[in-house]
Every structure is written in C-alpha cells, then in structure tokens.
Amino acid sequence: MYQRKLPKEYYCTVDYALDIFGGKWKPRLLCILGHKKSMRYGEIKDQMENISDAALADSLKELQQQDIIERKQYNEMPIRVEYSLTNKGKTLLPVLNTISNWAIKNSTPDMYKGMHFNDVHKDLFK
Amino acid sequence: MYQRKLPKEYYCTVDYALDIFGGKWKPRLLCILGHKKSMRYGEIKDQMENISDAALADSLKELQQQDIIERKQYNEMPIRVEYSLTNKGKTLLPVLNTISNWAIKNSTPDMYKGMHFNDVHKDLFK
DNA sequence: CGGCATCCAAAGCGATACTG
DNA sequence: CAGTATCGCTTTGGATGCCG
Numbered sequence: 001m002y003q004r005k006l007p008k009e010y011y012c013t014v015d016y017a018l019d020i021f022g023g024k025w026k027p028r029l030l031c032i033l034g035h036k037k038s039m040r041y042g043e044i045k046d047q048m049e050n051i052s053d054a055a056l057a058d059s060l061k062e063l064q065q066q067d068i069i070e071r072k073q074y075n076e077m078p079i080r081v082e083y084s085l086t087n088k089g090k091t092l093l094p095v096l097n098t099i100s101n102w103a104i105k106n107s108t109p110d111m112y113k114g115m116h117f118n119d120v121h122k123d124l125f126k
Numbered sequence: 127m128y129q130r131k132l133p134k135e136y137y138c139t140v141d142y143a144l145d146i147f148g149g150k151w152k153p154r155l156l157c158i159l160g161h162k163k164s165m166r167y168g169e170i171k172d173q174m175e176n177i178s179d180a181a182l183a184d185s186l187k188e189l190q191q192q193d194i195i196e197r198k199q200y201n202e203m204p205i206r207v208e209y210s211l212t213n214k215g216k217t218l219l220p221v222l223n224t225i226s227n228w229a230i231k232n233s234t235p236d237m238y239k240g241m242h243f244n245d246v247h248k249d250l251f252k
Numbered sequence: 253c254g255g256c257a258t259c260c261a262a263a264g265c266g267a268t269a270c271t272g
Numbered sequence: 273c274a275g276t277a278t279c280g281c282t283t284t285g286g287a288t289g290c291c292g
Contacts, residue, residue, distance in 0.1 A: 009237060009238065009239045010233075010237055010238050010239065011154055011175065011238065011239050011240060012153055012154040012157055012238075013225075013226040013229035013230055013233070013238070014153035014154070014157060014222055014225050014226050014229065015153055015154060016229045016232075016233050016237065016238075017225045017226070017228055017229040017232075018144070018148055018153060018225070020232075022144055022148050024284085024285080027138055027140035027141055027144060028137055028138040028140070028141060031138055031140060040253085040254090041253075041254050041255075042253070042254075045254095049137070051286095052285075052286055052287070052288095053254080053255065053256080054255095054256080054257090054285075054286075054287090055284090055285060055286075056255090057254085057255055057256070058285090060255095073254090077253095078253045078254085079253050079254065079255095079292085080253075080254090081253080081254060081255085088232070091228065091231075091232075092228065094224075095224055095225055095228045096140055098220075098221055098224045098225075099139075099140050099143045099144070099221055099224075099225070100139040100140055100143070102143055102217065102218065102221045103139035103140065103142045103143040104139055105217075106142075106143075106146075106214070106217075107136075107139070107142050111135060111136055111142065112135065112136050112137065112138075112139075112142075113135045113136065113137050149264095150264080150265080166273085166274090167273075167274050167275075168273065168274075171274095177266095178265075178266050178267070178268095179274080179275065179276080180265075180266075180267090180275095180276080180277090181264090181265060181266075182275090183274085183275060183276075184265095199274095202273095203273095204273045204274085205272085205273055205274065205275095206273075206274090207273080207274060207275085
C-alpha cells in the first residue's frame, strides 16, 4: 500500500495547511464532502470521476489520521461505510471557500471539466 | 531544464488555485516575497534556505507566467535581478493569510523549522 | 461493497557542473 | 550574480487483481 509520509517539520504555516488539504485529490474530495452530511465510499468515488481505489483509500485514510474526516462502518449486508467531516474538518470550509473565490475571480468556466465549476463550486459552502 | 506542465482543465476551483500557488516551494516563496517590495534572486534563495537553483528558477518562472510575480533585470556589473509581486499576486496575500491563520490555530510552533513561524508567519501580511 | 497489495511508469526534485 | 543543463534518485500515482 502506498502511504504518503507527512514531514514532521515545516518551514511555513501555509506548507503545513497544504500538507493536510492540498495535493492532487484532497481539495476536490473535501469540496465534495463539504456539500453533504455524509457520503458512502462508492458515492465519493463516483463524484471524483477518475480516481483509483488506491488513491481514494489513501486520501481518506490520511484525512482520518488528521482528524479532518470521520469513518463510520455499518456491518450490514452488504457492508456500508459513511464518511463525514469532523468539527475540525468543518473549520476548513471557510478556508476552501476563500481559495475557491479567488480561483473563480481569476479563471473562466471553460477551464473546468464536468459540472463542478458552475453547479458546485460557485456557491461553495454558503 | 525541468518545467512542470500545467494541466489545462481542472475539476475544481481549489485545484486551479493550488496549481498556481501550491506545491513544494511556491507557498513559502510567496510568503517571503509578500513581506518585501522586491527581492533579489540570491536574497530569495537565502531565505528559502534549502532550495536548489533548478527548483527556485522553475518556481520563479512559473509564477511569472501566471502573472503572479514580475522580474526586472538591471544590467549592472554584476547583473542584478529583482522580483516582486504583481497586482494579481498581491490579491493572493489575503488568501495565503486565511490559510496561514487556519494552520496557526491547528499546529504548534515546534512543528516549524527556523524562524518562520514566530517571526514571520504569525503576523503574515498584516 | 469497500477496500488493500503489487507492479510499473511518470513526475518531481536534488546535486553537480557549467555559462553569460 | 543569476541563472541553465544533465543525470539519476525518490516520490507519486494509475492499473490490475484479490479479499473479507
């Protein structure tokens, strides 16, 4: 299994923050989770469109370890797993919103794939 | 020369923003530049402490291409080059400040190397 | 259904040497 | 002084297959 190692020391506060919610998958993952109370693994994977199981599982695990998201397993048949933001994770939403608003001001809809720009991120976390 | 390719399409506004100011070096670089009117190449390199010329030159070039920083060359002897934030680049400072404030609330000074946490980023861009 | 393990390819980056 | 060129290592991540 691939697992990213978090460095233990940083030079900059922004580096620390982006180590938690930056990278290839986590920003989008958090934006998607930020719109729902909770989501199942497969539901997240569908909305991420092009992510592999390995990358999704690793991202989810890292975010759990940082206390940003919570995992709840229901041992039904078939098994059901729900992910949701923790209280700490919710404090990221205004931060993501600030970043998103800057991006919207400095980009155009045609730079985006799928429905994410207009239907989701324009009103992110209001 | 190594040069990162910017993808042309994004799934998420946050991805777009982090493509501009995220990554290993650019957050710290922008934080450092954000405190001065302009800085010389060598001055930036000293404050970045552990960056290689290749990585620094590439980061500076990318940020120029995105109109975040500006390069001015003075053909003195020896040559002098000054970098500074553009107007667009300055609009990033409140965004970086928001991220930094979240990080400060969720980390401790001992997680940081050097003087950056206490002496610089605590009062970032005030 | 919700993952994890393995293999492999590509990207990112550092060290070194060199240049106008 | 302010970079650029090249090499090779390390990290990242996609594809595939398997499992409880």
